Amino acid sequence: MTLQIHLQIVGCLLVMLGLSHAFMNRYFGWSNELAGVSLLTRQIFYVHAFFIALGVVLGGAVSLAYHDALLSPAPLNRAILLSMAFFWFCRLLAQLFAYDGATWRGNRFRTRMHVAFLMLWCYVTSIYGFAFIKVCGT
Structure with a gap:
């Protein structure tokens, strides 16, 4: 893709x-x-x-x-993509460190949602990060 x-x-x-x-x-x-x-x-x-x-x-x-x-090389696009990558990276860190494990451990649904959101934040951060790298390289 x-x-x-x-x-x-x-x-x-x-x-x-x-x-x-x-x-x-x-x-x-x-x-x-x-x-x-x-x-x-x-x-x-x-x-x-x-x-x-x-x-x-x-x-x-x-x-x-x-x-x-x-994805076209322009300063504004680089700023938007870097900002989005940073924002969602911070959200990923919050998923890992801001939520007490007691809120989801032992609850199958909440554990699945915790893992699903970890995967979502990784995906979103990665896509914005790769897009930023692509725009900087062109």
Whole structure:
């Protein structure tokens, strides 16, 4: 597969991930979890969750719609690709080190999701990284 196709796949995956945030409140029971915190903290949490989802959708949409343009050698493309690779690399590190293993160990579904997201972050980081290297080399 070509790098263009991989950028489209990454874009599609990120758009789906961003849109899935609409269902996370129900799945994770955030309303109940956040009932004991102040109104301001609850609102900040929901606003941040919305903007994270929006950022993921928009980043994915750029990769999906402009995969060819991203791979043309230009300073802006290098900046975008390097930024995306760095962002998703940081997310990969968070998956490895920010979540306590007690939240997923012993639970088959959560363990599978932990591994699936590790693989997703590795894939997304790699594709943006390879795209950056390609753009720098042309």
